[in-house]
Amino acid sequence: MAALAVEDVLAELRLFGLDLEEGEDGAALTDKLVELCTLYRLKENEIADEIIAFAITKQFIKLTAESLHIFEHEVLHKRSTKPQKRKDPRIRDVNSIQELLDVEEEEENLLDTYTSPSKGSQKRVITTPENPRSKRTVSNCSPRLAFSPSSFSPRATPSQKYGSRSNRGEVVTSFGSVQGTSWRGNGGLATSVNLFHSPQDSLTKPYKFMFQELVDNREVLSCKMEDLGAALKEHYKIEEFSSLIIPVQEPVTVLGQIGCDSNGKLNAKSVILEGDQEHSSGGLVPVDVSELQEYSLFPGQVVVMEGMNSTGERLVVSKLYEGIPLPFYQPVDQAEGPELQMVLVACGPYTTSDSITYDPMLDLIDVINRDKPDVCILLGPFLDAKHKQVEDSQLTASFEDVFKRCMKMIVEGTRSAGSHLVIVPSLRDVHHHCIYPQPPLTCELSKEDKQRVLFVSDPCTLEINSVVFGLTSVDLVFHMGSEEISSSSNVLDRFSRTLKHILTQRSYYPLYPPAEEMNIDYEHFYQYAALPVTPDVLITPSELRYFIKDVLGCVCVNPGRLTKGQVGGTYGRLCIQQKVSKDQEERKSPCIAAQVVRI
Numbered sequence: 001m002a003a004l005a006v007e008d009v010l011a012e013l014r015l016f017g018l019d020l021e022e023g024e025d026g027a028a029l030t031d032k033l034v035e036l037c038t039l040y041r042l043k044e045n046e047i048a049d050e051i052i053a054f055a056i057t058k059q060f061i062k063l064t065a066e067s068l069h070i071f072e073h074e075v076l077h078k079r080s081t082k083p084q085k086r087k088d089p090r091i092r093d094v095n096s097i098q099e100l101l102d103v104e105e106e107e108e109n110l111l112d113t114y115t116s117p118s119k120g121s122q123k124r125v126i127t128t129p130e131n132p133r134s135k136r137t138v139s140n141c142s143p144r145l146a147f148s149p150s151s152f153s154p155r156a157t158p159s160q161k162y163g164s165r166s167n168r169g170e171v172v173t174s175f176g177s178v179q180g181t182s183w184r185g186n187g188g189l190a191t192s193v194n195l196f197h198s199p200q201d202s203l204t205k206p207y208k209f210m211f212q213e214l215v216d217n218r219e220v221l222s223c224k225m226e227d228l229g230a231a232l233k234e235h236y237k238i239e240e241f242s243s244l245i246i247p248v249q250e251p252v253t254v255l256g257q258i259g260c261d262s263n264g265k266l267n268a269k270s271v272i273l274e275g276d277q278e279h280s281s282g283g284l285v286p287v288d289v290s291e292l293q294e295y296s297l298f299p300g301q302v303v304v305m306e307g308m309n310s311t312g313e314r315l316v317v318s319k320l321y322e323g324i325p326l327p328f329y330q331p332v333d334q335a336e337g338p339e340l341q342m343v344l345v346a347c348g349p350y351t352t353s354d355s356i357t358y359d360p361m362l363d364l365i366d367v368i369n370r371d372k373p374d375v376c377i378l379l380g381p382f383l384d385a386k387h388k389q390v391e392d393s394q395l396t397a398s399f400e401d402v403f404k405r406c407m408k409m410i411v412e413g414t415r416s417a418g419s420h421l422v423i424v425p426s427l428r429d430v431h432h433h434c435i436y437p438q439p440p441l442t443c444e445l446s447k448e449d450k451q452r453v454l455f456v457s458d459p460c461t462l463e464i465n466s467v468v469f470g471l472t473s474v475d476l477v478f479h480m481g482s483e484e485i486s487s488s489s490n491v492l493d494r495f496s497r498t499l500k501h502i503l504t505q506r507s508y509y510p511l512y513p514p515a516e517e518m519n520i521d522y523e524h525f526y527q528y529a530a531l532p533v534t535p536d537v538l539i540t541p542s543e544l545r546y547f548i549k550d551v552l553g554c555v556c557v558n559p560g561r562l563t564k565g566q567v568g569g570t571y572g573r574l575c576i577q578q579k580v581s582k583d584q585e586e587r588k589s590p591c592i593a594a595q596v597v598r599i
Helices: 003-015 026-040 044-058 064-080 094-112 135-141 141-146 214-236 361-373 398-413 476-483 492-506 522-528
Strands: 171-176 192-195 252-260 271-275 285-287 295-297 302-308 314-321 340-347 377-381 420-426 453-455 458-464 465-473 485-486 537-539 547-551 552-557 569-577 591-598
Touching: 003 026, 003 044, 026 044, 026 064, 044 064, 135 302, 171 547, 214 252, 214 302, 214 522, 340 361, 361 398, 361 569, 398 420, 398 591, 453 458, 476 492, 492 537, 492 547, 492 552, 537 569, 547 591
Parallel strands: 285 314, 340 377, 377 420, 420 453, 465 537, 537 552
Antiparallel strands: 171 591, 192 458, 252 271, 252 302, 271 285, 295 485, 302 314, 340 569, 458 465, 547 552, 569 591
């Protein structure tokens, strides 16, 4: 840019009230303008217009070295690095190739109308995987072909082990009055599915994370300890909690949180207790549990203990107060429903580990269309981040596109059944936010489908015809079971003890510190991951063996995974009856029967 051209730019800037910095830096700014015009190939009027627009946006009246540097970074640099759209007509995907084949087929059909038919003029239908069938051919075939996402991967071949399984439909475990129970629903008729809390008090949209401070996390854990401590204090009629760190020569009752004195796994010799802020100022002392006949402890567990701490350096525990669950939900003015409701529960992954085809999902859709359950609860992952083809980036479509086609397959495939669909995300959904609590998945739906499809968060509390369901896709049973220690003559197995902890700790994830694969936002955790009531049914999928257990009056179900590696897995089905509001001498579970069935 010549010197005369610089004067033109400066005159244009002064016309709009923007002056250049005076003094020694003024010459440097003039040289900088010349450099910007040369580097970014701008004309005098173009750079003047850009600077004026930028000055109006940032609201400054003098162009300094700092503002010019910001202008280059925020405007010119982004302008030069903006990706250009690819216009190469030779690069095509499966859909565009299909359109070309359809146009070519129509042209051939049009040409055939002007010629006489001959024996050798019949065209061979193109049916190779690289060249899909035409739209007319697909419409006359099974709807499974229309939904099959085989174009996601160049190696989308069905799993041989999954296809050759011989135990389809086998019932592997049962609960309740199964005899005479009809496992066919009403297709969602007379069924209401709602969030237990109002939408304003539920997690319904994404939020910003990775902005946590340790002080805020400490505050959340302290509030949780205080809430559970107040409930235990009231239930057991405890007069007052004592300090954990002050030496006393008589038994004291203390409130605290279980921890481990090292980075290893918790054991009977490594138990420590972190006291509450009010009475113990967060102090830590080792705990001697040798005098306890029965105990079950895990890191993060809020407990009330009674024992001796004569030196202030070790608490010898003589009594451990058992946790208290929340009460069950009691509906208001709700009469007993005339019909039973069937709920189907399935947990991903919905593909086998050696194939990206959704054959297990298609088989599940066949089950839904056959049995017409009133509600289908589908938990992620829908596109598993641990799948080998996902880890190796072998998909030809984006993760978001694969998920959208998977949702389309589910929604359109079950439309004739009429079942309500509840979609729960997973931390293993490769395209979704990997944070807990996890916001709902999103997908465009028609007005008709919005009435029967509900996207919820993880965890979530649902109300289905006044029956409360607690849902989480996190493998909490495995996480807590691997950290828990116990010494008991009780008949409760490890699964039952873990589930009991979930209910008595009143949280969907009471373990602290969490498992390495868990990314927890504790500010939202305190608001959205606490149990509002004890659910009538708790759905907690796990890699461990499937089960159905009645724990403290709550029916806890692990339906298993729909696929287990290269073979088929299991899903669950429950028969529930609407609760009544009138007082009863003994509570009756609304879950009449439940089964876990092989796909």
